[in-house]
Amino acid sequence: MKETKESDSDHYSSDDDHYSDDFENSPKKSPTKDTSTKDTSTIDTSEAKEKEQDPGPEQKQEEQEETKDFTKEDSLPPSSGDWKEIPFNSIEIEEQIGGGGVGLVHRGYYQDREVAVKTLFDPKVNEALKAEFMNELIQTSRCQHPNVVSVIGACNQPPHLCFVMEICDCSLFDLLHTSHTNSFTPRQRLDMCTQIARGMEYLHYGLKPPLVHRDIKSHNVLVKDEGRTLKICDFGLVGTSTVTAGTPNYMAPELFQSQPFSKAVDVYAYSIMCAEIFTQQLPFRGYDVEDIRKVVVEGERPELLSIDVPDRVMDIIVRGWSGKPEDRPNFHEITEEMEKALEETPEVSALEEMDMLMSGGGGDALDGLM
Known part of the structure; x- marks a missing residue:
């Protein structure tokens, strides 16, 4: 297998070098074993059965797109933008x-x-x-x-x-790992994950032909409006026929194994990034490329404590980084679940409100971004 190289990111802030340096020089951490082989979707089984018996033309087309082999040169039809x-x-x-x-x-x-x-x-x-x-x-x-x-x-x-x-203020990587402001409420973290899911749902289903990003990571999400808006960027790997292109720390196991891939590789990378958002830890920090390839293929994933993550979100993350692409949810379901979790999560929890009152604080965690 050819060595997998991390692609350069095109984010628009000044701290580009921290990412690769941190991966190379930091101590290793114990990852979590991926034992999910089962789809725990909350979709009504009777409705699913009915669709299975009589799929409409739109459903058939969507199913074909989900399983499409994007390693073929003709898999992405020619398209033109408008500028x-x-x-x-x-x-x-x-x-x-x-x-x-x-x-x-x-x-x-x-x-x-x-x-x-x-x-x-x-x-x-x-x-x-x-x-x-x-x-x-x-x-x-x-x-x-x-x-x-x-x-x-x-x-x-x-x-x-x-x-x-x-132009944007910085990258999500900067906000999570290099900003002097690094304290976020659970709802703020959820909002980050939800905005990215909305953008990915648009790329996968709002565009015809769909766009498989291939390099979803915190470097390739930009932060704007003093932290209130997140935007996906850097489409340099879209349409590449090189299976092993991408950033190893976010690459799905099928890419490491040079297997055909689909939209599910973006779901995997998104799940890894969600764990990064909730833990503020770089995925597979300190691992070299071959170490990452080995542990990912074996089913290990970044450490993620369930106490820090809402149940809906934990379910999406665990299913999303499954070793089996067919077991991963799509971005229709991911966006729906993230939005439900966002509705269920208060702006500030009772414990956080008490801490803020005792400390005499109360400022927004993103106030110091600019």
């Missing part, structure tokens, strides 16, 4: 704030609006590099959703290939 052509000289480029993959991300201004500009300044832009750049631009520009980063426009004239996007 405004922007002359390069109308963009003001400032300091670099992120980067990876095929380009760098800079802070910039376009028509007096602060933006993020992903650039390709290499004077030797070849056809392969331009094709990779255009693929990401096309896939990103297809998306119109509150929880997916939006494209404002692009310049696709070499050597100044760039696209202009909305």
